[in-house]
Amino acid sequence: MQKSLLHTINFPADLRKLDENQLPQLAQELREFIIHAVATKEGHLGASLGVAELTIALHYVFNTPTDLLVWDVGHQAYGHKILTGRRDVFETNRRLNGISGFPKMDESEYDTFGTGHSSTSISAALGMAIASQLSGDFQKQHIAVIGDASIASGMAFEALNHAGVTDTNLLIILNDNAIGIDPSVGALKQYFSKVTLDGAPKLDNIFEALNFNYSGPVDGHDLKVLIAEMGRLKKIKGPKLLHVITKKGKGLRQAEEDQVKYHAPGKFNAETGDTYPKTSETLPPKFQDVFGKTIVELAAQNEKIIGITPAMPTGSSLKYMMEVFPLRAFDVGIAEQHAVTFAAGLATQGFHVFCNIYSTFLQRAYDQVIHDVCLQKLPVIFCLDRAGIVGEDGATHHGIFDIAYLRCIPNLIIFAPRNEIELRNILYTAQKGLKLPIAIRYPRGRGHIKDWQQPFQSIEIGKGTTLKTGKRIAILTVGTLAINAQNAIASVEKLNSENTIGLYDMRFVKPMDETLLSEILKIYPIIITIEDGVVSGGFGSAVLEFAAKFQFKNEFEILGIPDSFPQHGTVEELQQLAGISEEKIKESILKYL
DSSP: OOOOSGGGOSSHHHHTTSOGGGHHHHHHHHHHHHHHHHHHHOOOOHHHHHTHHHHHHHHHHSOTTTSEEEESSSTTOHHHHIIIIISTTGGGTTSTTSOOSSOOTTTOTTOOSOOSSSSOHHHHHHHHHHHHHHTTOOSOOEEEEEEHHHHTSHHHHHHHHHHTTSOOOEEEEEEEOSBSSSBOOSHHHHHHHTOOSSSOOOOOHHHHTTTOEEEEEEETTOHHHHHHHHHHHHTSOSOEEEEEEOOTTTTOHHHHHOTTGGGSOOSBOTTTOOBOOOOSSOOOOBHHHHHHHHHHHHHHHOTTEEEEESSOHHHHTTHHHHHHOTTSEEEOOSOHHHHHHHHHHHHHTTOEEEEEEEHHHHGGGHHHIIIIIITTTOOOEEEEETOBOOSTTGGGTOBOSHHHHHHTSTTOEEEOOSSHHHHHHHHHHHHTOOSSOEEEEOOSSBOSOSSOOOOOOOOOTTOOEEEEOOSSEEEEEOTTHHHHHHHHHHHHHHHOOSOOEEEEEOOEEESOOHHHHHHHHHHOSEEEEEEEEESTTSHHHHHHHHHHHTTOOOEEEEEEEOSSOOOSSOHHHHHHHHTOSHHHHHHHHHTTO
């Protein structure tokens, strides 16, 4: 029986003491470690399995952390974390107070740049390389590892364009595996697909035209080739690009065969590789599926409906429309800015465009939302999936800023459905024709209503809903936190049966239902607002602005995300810490009774 190597590697300095012939065994052990860790604790799987050899080669050839290594996106960096001092705490990955699922600068000196969104690595590494030059350090190496799906992003090309006119020690590793989370798309993907390892001509024109010293393609699972080529490139000055072909999910049959599912498969059997059978219990739907199935239903009746997503057809469930109406549903790749302005262009021609972008990723297209959509009053329908706290993906992925960053833009309607039926009905309402753009924000995960496919009903824009009347305390919510508030009120009223608490789902952050809000402020001396977004500039701020404008003197408490970045943990844990869980809302109510 071979002696374990992985448990002798605490840091890359230990790795560099190994004989090169020992590295394939280490790669196998690293894969097995990742498989067993993710099988029991969940997380991202396929991406890290695909770069096991690449990760080892990088730390073997380069003198990390003196040489600076930047991982793009970050869900491919599990092996990197395990080899850089976090093996023994890796079981805490993505858990509250544990290590992050993404590179994080304050977690380790080996995490040179925090990366949760894609296509940032080349810009960051180039900045580091220029800094080294300015500091007189011409020996330090700077490496960016970026996938073929991420390099198609506009930001990556902006960085390539700049880097090509420098003489920095910059090495870009193009990890070419034909898939991000879903399969890569676009003309660049077609360009890369012609590249093989069997003697076909190299397609290096695009990178050499940008003044990069192009090398490859090489087999990303051949450690000897990787080490030799990186060692050669290390001695060459100026910007270089090494084209590496890998297989996402390498080493686990199921992850190789179903790369989309095994990107983040949940818990599975580490010995067999099979996911556990799903429960036969009928569960309420995921909000993303309510969107995906409803838009197909609407598109069957309305040929003017178009669907757009930037690289998230599975995560957004636009895949359903892409299957049924392939000519009217578009995955534009990791290109949020393009997605928004593309939607605007379609809207000028009378189409009803559903642009589905995760809340955290719409931040990347903020200027396009303002300049190309709202300024021109183009009725694009933004469907903001993963709004609010998202859980284990942590600070880079929480959709907690959209209310605040959208509320200040003129000509934009903002709606947050309380449940699945409300989401379904606002989608129906929007495709009937609006004069202004609308942002519809809804959370990650499942709702609470199993029988959600009810007949469509129009929603009046700017009208809130009374869920419960009371006398003393009014709770105002937007979105699904109405459920937490309802449960908290029920719990309080078991202790105090007096009907003192009213509950109002305002539904629209903008335009606010000022008639309803005015009535509430006249009746209730105490107002509690609840939102799953940042307090600064959010829904509660809008209520306070209205109260100040009309000189209401009520007592207010604003519950939401405080002025800090929530980290990773379960949604329930993070809501508790933010003060918007059922229990914390109950505590806030009891203070006034």
